[in-house]
Amino acid sequence: MGGDGKVFTFEEVTVHNNHKDCWLIINGKVTIEISIYSKIKAETKVLLLRRGSGVWEGYSEPAEHIVPYPKYVYDVTKFMEDHPGGDEVLLSSTGQDATDDFEDVGHSDSAREMMGEYCIGDIDASTVPQRTKYRTPKQPHYNQDKTSEFIIKILQFLVPLAILGLAFGIRMYTKST
Numbered sequence: 275m276g277g278d279g280k281v282f283t284f285e286e287v288t289v290h291n292n293h294k295d296c297w298l299i300i301n302g303k304v305t306i307e308i309s310i311y312s313k314i315k316a317e318t319k320v321l322l323l324r325r326g327s328g329v330w331e332g333y334s335e336p337a338e339h340i341v342p343y344p345k346y347v348y349d350v351t352k353f354m355e356d357h358p359g360g361d362e363v364l365l366s367s368t369g370q371d372a373t374d375d376f377e378d379v380g381h382s383d384s385a386r387e388m389m390g391e392y393c394i395g396d397i398d399a400s401t402v403p404q405r406t407k408y409r410t411p412k413q414p415h416y417n418q419d420k421t422s423e424f425i426i427k428i429l430q431f432l433v434p435l436a437i438l439g440l441a442f443g444i445r446m447y448t449k450s451t
């Protein structure tokens with residue numbers, strides 16, 4: 275990776291957000307990550323590798339061996355015109371962690387190789403705001419047993435009343451005829 279080991283904060287990266295000066299945060303070097311993964315696997319018995327909030331994380335036993343992978347900062351200003359996906363998508367990926375956008379496109383290995391040319395450093399992961407995850411609103415607790423119990427109680431009260439009303443009605447009707 276290029277960039278002379280520079281580490282940028284999220285704030286520093288997100289000000290570069292126009293056609294003449296466009297920086298992105300992407301962690302697209304999956305091939306590298308896989309090799310890191312097998313190294314960690316050998317050393318610390320990693321149980322699984324999963325991608326969470328744009329970062330590849332190795333989870334291992336014991337838990338203190340959780341390894342967050344670095345994200346990289348890319349200055350794609352010179353690539354804007356030549357990007358096969360167009361410059362607008364690159365611009366719209368500024369100001370955030372663009373990893374998911376980049377991965378969703380399914381970039382080829384050659385696209386990933388090209389990234390090295392534009393890498394200018396690492397991002398300080400602690401400064402990147404987490405993407406808010408959508409949580410389904412909690413449903414009100416619905417207790418079916420209690421509801422059917424309630425209906426039975428109402429019916430127990432209403433049925434005799436209805437029978438009484440019907441009997442009364444018939445009696446009134448027969449009396450008047």
Ligand code: HEM
Nearest residue numbers: 348358359363367372375376379380381382385388389392
């Ligand atoms: C340094 C960063 C990037 C590099 C070097 C890069 C490179 C490339 C290359 C070489 C292609 C041609 C197809 C391929 O080989 O996969 C491509 C296509 C594309 N890229 Fe990127 N890209 C970068 C970032 C992004 C980002 C952040 C987005 C945001 C969504 C994006 C969206 C697209 C789209 C939409 C296409 C067109 C896909 C298609 O029509 O099949 N790229 N990119």
